[in-house]
Amino acid sequence: MKQGVMFFSLLLLVGMASPALAIGNFTEGFSGLIIWVFLAYCGIIVVAQLFSALYAIGNLLNDLAGGKPKTRKMSLR
Known part of the structure; x- marks a missing residue:
């Protein structure tokens, strides 16, 4: 009974x-593919900007945690 x-x-x-x-996917036309390519391109830009921002935040945190930057004496001739 339970299986029934x-x-x-x-x-x-x-x-x-x-x-x-029953919804058609590719029968709608070529515009759907163009929209997906555009969205993928926008996604690549967003991911690149995210990596750049995370790199900048990491550098900022390293500078804040390190205190003064280390300097070296240079002799100019």
């Missing part, structure tokens, strides 16, 4: 999801 209920529940779930699966 599980089977019909799964069948009902798949039956309700079938209209959502």
